[in-house]
Amino acid sequence: GAGVSQSPSNKVTEKGKDVELRCDPISGHTALYWYRQRLGQGLEFLIYFQGNSAPDKSGLPSDRFSAERTGESVSTLTIQRTQQEDSAVYLCASSTFEGLARNEQFFGPGTRLTVL
Amino acid sequence: TQLLEQSPQFLSIQEGENLTVYCNSSSVFSSLQWYRQEPGEGPVLLVTVVTGGEVKKLKRLTFQFGDARKDSSLHITAAQPGDTGLYLCAVGGNSNYQLIWGAGTKLIIKP
Numbered sequence: 001g002a003g004v005s006q007s008p009s010n011k012v013t014e015k016g017k018d019v020e021l022r023c024d025p026i027s028g029h030t031a032l033y034w035y036r037q038r039l040g041q042g043l044e045f046l047i048y049f050q051g052n053s054a055p056d057k058s059g060l061p062s063d064r065f066s067a068e069r070t071g072e073s074v075s076t077l078t079i080q081r082t083q084q085e086d087s088a089v090y091l092c093a094s095s096t097f098e099g100l101a102r103n104e105q106f107f108g109p110g111t112r113l114t115v116l
Numbered sequence: 117t118q119l120l121e122q123s124p125q126f127l128s129i130q131e132g133e134n135l136t137v138y139c140n141s142s143s144v145f146s147s148l149q150w151y152r153q154e155p156g157e158g159p160v161l162l163v164t165v166v167t168g169g170e171v172k173k174l175k176r177l178t179f180q181f182g183d184a185r186k187d188s189s190l191h192i193t194a195a196q197p198g199d200t201g202l203y204l205c206a207v208g209g210n211s212n213y214q215l216i217w218g219a220g221t222k223l224i225i226k227p
Contacts, residue, residue: 004158031213042120042204042217043159056211091158105215107158 002026004108006092012114013082021077021111025094033105034067034077035091043091049075082115089113119143120205120218128224132194137221139205140187146208148188149215150179153202162190195225 005024013019025032030051035043045059049069060066064082069075079086089112093105121140129135139148147166151159163172165181165188172179176199178191192199202222206215 040219040222042219043206043215045209045214045216048211048213050213056214093158104161104164105159107160109157 004092004094004106006090006108006111008111009109010112010114012116014116015084016081018078018080019082019113021079021090021113023075023077023092023108025073025075025092026106028072029094029096029106030072031095031103032069032075033093033095034075035093036061037089037091037110039088046077046090079113082113084115087113087115119216120207122203122205122218122221124221125219126222126224128226129195131196131225131227134191134193135195135223136189136191137203137223138187138189139218141207142186143207144185146185148181148185149206150188150190151204151206153204153220154200159202159204195223197225197227199223200225 004026007022011019032049034046036046037043047060047067048056064080067077089110091107091110093107095103095105119141123138147164149164150162152162153159163174163179165172165179168185169183170181176193180189200223202220204220205218209216
């Protein structure tokens, strides 16, 4: 079946511009995660959605970052007034059953964001 | 200080050799996962270990969870170019749904 998809795959933008990244999770997966991965580093948790519950936004690095999810489907991550330090790969993952940490997370291929 | 320390950070070896990479911490965890990430792709789960001392095998890959559940190792026998990738370990965070990730070991297997 279809896996997690993300778009665009690559995004180059100028400092100060806003960008919107999209994630389509696996159908039926109630949990959705956004991560940031800087070059040569591990994954940095950004935000978690579970069904209709309030999202856990504790990982968002600043108020320039926001994310939305429509029900149990598509999610968008928006970065306003981008800065060069926002350059990274942004990964989305989905999971079943309340996204318990020990449950497998299925990742999309990521969006590589470059801020000039 | 990283909660999870992975070593080595980088390893480049010839096809056919054996290798071990490590994931260490001073904290105790209820479970630990290993993922492999290939260039341009997201991580893919290899294994989850939950019991201290547990050993799991996945073809030529052997995973071990330390007795005290603070560390883990991944051993690859007769490495092949297809094993090339970034190997990441991850453990549960403060919530029951959040993972904390190590920085990974970048492995290159030369033909």
